[in-house]
Amino acid sequence: MRKQLVLQPRIKETGLQLIKGYNFAYLDEGTKRMIRRAILKAVAVPGHQVPFGSREMPLPLGWGTGGIQITASLIGPDDILKVIDQGSDDTTNAVSIRRFFTQTTGVRSTEKTWMATLIQTRHRIPETPLRAGQIIIFQVPIPEPLRFLEPRETETRKMHGLSEYGVMYIKLYEDISIHGHIATAYMYPVMVHNRYVASPSPIPRFDNTKMNRMPALQLFGAGREKRIYAIPPYTTVKSLDFEDHPFEIEKWDHCCALCGSGESYLDEIVTDDQGGRLFVCSDTDYCQERRAVGHKGSLPDAVKMAITRVKRGD
Amino acid sequence: MSVHDEGPLLKVMGVTKYFGSRVGCRDVSFDLWPGEVLGIVGESGSGKTTLLSSLSGYLEPSTGTVKYWMGQEGLVDVGRLSDPQRRYLMRTEWGMVRQNPREGLRMRVSAGANVGERLMALGARHYGKIRSEVFKWLDRVEIDLGRVDDSPETFSGGMLQRLQIARNLVTKPRLVLMDEPTGGLDVSVQARLLDLMRSLVSELGLSLIIVTHDLAVVRLLAHRLLVMRNGEVVESGLTDQVLDDPHHAYTQLLVSSVIQP
Numbered sequence A: 001m002r003k004q005l006v007l008q009p010r011i012k013e014t015g016l017q018l019i020k021g022y023n024f025a026y027l028d029e030g031t032k033r034m035i036r037r038a039i040l041k042a043v044a045v046p047g048h049q050v051p052f053g054s055r056e057m058p059l060p061l062g063w064g065t066g067g068i069q070i071t072a073s074l075i076g077p078d079d080i081l082k083v084i085d086q087g088s089d090d091t092t093n094a095v096s097i098r099r100f101f102t103q104t105t106g107v108r109s110t111e112k113t114w115m116a117t118l119i120q121t122r123h124r125i126p127e128t129p130l131r132a133g134q135i136i137i138f139q140v141p142i143p144e145p146l147r148f149l150e151p152r153e154t155e156t157r158k159m160h161g162l163s164e165y166g167v168m169y170i171k172l173y174e175d176i177s178i179h180g181h182i183a184t185a186y187m188y189p190v191m192v193h194n195r196y197v198a199s200p201s202p203i204p205r206f207d208n209t210k211m212n213r214m215p216a217l218q219l220f221g222a223g224r225e226k227r228i229y230a231i232p233p234y235t236t237v238k239s240l241d242f243e244d245h246p247f248e249i250e251k252w253d254h255c256c257a258l259c260g261s262g263e264s265y266l267d268e269i270v271t272d273d274q275g276g277r278l279f280v281c282s283d284t285d286y287c288q289e290r291r292a293v294g295h296k297g298s299l300p301d302a303v304k305m306a307i308t309r310v311k312r313g314d
Numbered sequence B: 001m002s003v004h005d006e007g008p009l010l011k012v013m014g015v016t017k018y019f020g021s022r023v024g025c026r027d028v029s030f031d032l033w034p035g036e037v038l039g040i041v042g043e044s045g046s047g048k049t050t051l052l053s054s055l056s057g058y059l060e061p062s063t064g065t066v067k068y069w070m071g072q073e074g075l076v077d078v079g080r081l082s083d084p085q086r087r088y089l090m091r092t093e094w095g096m097v098r099q100n101p102r103e104g105l106r107m108r109v110s111a112g113a114n115v116g117e118r119l120m121a122l123g124a125r126h127y128g129k130i131r132s133e134v135f136k137w138l139d140r141v142e143i144d145l146g147r148v149d150d151s152p153e154t155f156s157g158g159m160l161q162r163l164q165i166a167r168n169l170v171t172k173p174r175l176v177l178m179d180e181p182t183g184g185l186d187v188s189v190q191a192r193l194l195d196l197m198r199s200l201v202s203e204l205g206l207s208l209i210i211v212t213h214d215l216a217v218v219r220l221l222a223h224r225l226l227v228m229r230n231g232e233v234v235e236s237g238l239t240d241q242v243l244d245d246p247h248h249a250y251t252q253l254l255v256s257s258v259i260q261p
């Protein structure tokens, strides 16, 4: 994805204090139980959207209140939380959500994928493979993959019930007709456990392959639409495609300019107005971990430091 | 498409539909045989569209039954099919062409996707094969292949109706229901559509029920006619017989008021 670099002050996380007067993780225990029951149902029927009584959260809708409510209902004192937004732990959105939880629970947070027990994310799945016991929680704006062709909720429910998924192929058909290949880049629909078609949330299709047989539990929360769905560990997840146009992930002609990785999802960064551009890992934690153990990209070190600062918004 | 010679494809027995105390249609019975085209004529309000909706399962008849020949299972009461079975039937063996093509098409996706949808709904997952079927059918209904990826919003009324027909016929249904398919079209456009429908019917051996107020349409297409008035069938028989030698006073009135094509 092409990123517009906006320099914004980094929110300082020093001096965080637990906010008094609220329950642990903000939601009351009854609400958390209600959400956990919905999660259990969702886990029992992989890919099936379960309605839940979405609550008001002290963050604006569109900030991922569905995912936040799932995290709030699951988080315990021993958890270590990681929050990602656009692959980065340091965007305003990620910082605000992380601060919300550290202030309402006192739990530890981390940027290290391997260290986290709960990972709340928008737009990405970390490059570092997730392991058994971890939970990744996706923020979902539009949970219904059939919505773009069928506005009626009663009808979409019936279509899921009867596995009437022919319409899902219309978009892919039109992609190939117009672009010669499947051009859908985000929210690329998946078939979960050979039964329910689900939206993977607005992650790039690059990340779809990570969903298949992932050892971690994947949970999806849509706050405005009041839906939760789940992909239990080691579940088969297949991206929809045609026999003669099989699913493919994005590829780049470049490696990451910072860490040299040729296997990660790259962001394009425009460096000047003469068409200069660079490709760097979208997953900042992954990139830093690689550099920490000595991997190098093509850029001189001084430039790398400057770019890292710009990406982090310092 | 399996041929069977054991009896009618559709058996309609005493179908009655009330809306409250008002009669939509009353005690309609007929058999439709494989390859047969049945015209149902009458003025607006005669109950012909209500009857069509009752046959397709869109409306539930107040009394009476509609039975459809389902191969191994024989004649099956359509009203007793489960929802999934009925939906499956509607996208496989049955087709429905509506008067307003905008109701029968997806106006927000391309012409080609409209035609390919039923194939994909039936499990077609090979783009190249779907695409070539789409081209075949666009060609068959005389739509310029260069328009395959265009939005139906850019199509004329006649093209929309031909596109709707292609969308329905692509899965080779056995039974097609048409509700005033030429309604709202210019006379020259109507003539072209009728020619096309006539050749498709004979080529595919379709069984067709066509509801219309236009006697010219049924004269050209229908083997048999039902004449409806106030919700009831007042006359039925072979098309030429009914139109050339009408017995019921109402049919005589209908026929006399029509300009012969």
Ligand SMILES: [Zn+2]
Pocket: A256, A257, A258, A259, A260, A261, A264, A280, A281, A286, A287, A288, A290
């Ligand atoms: Zn990197």
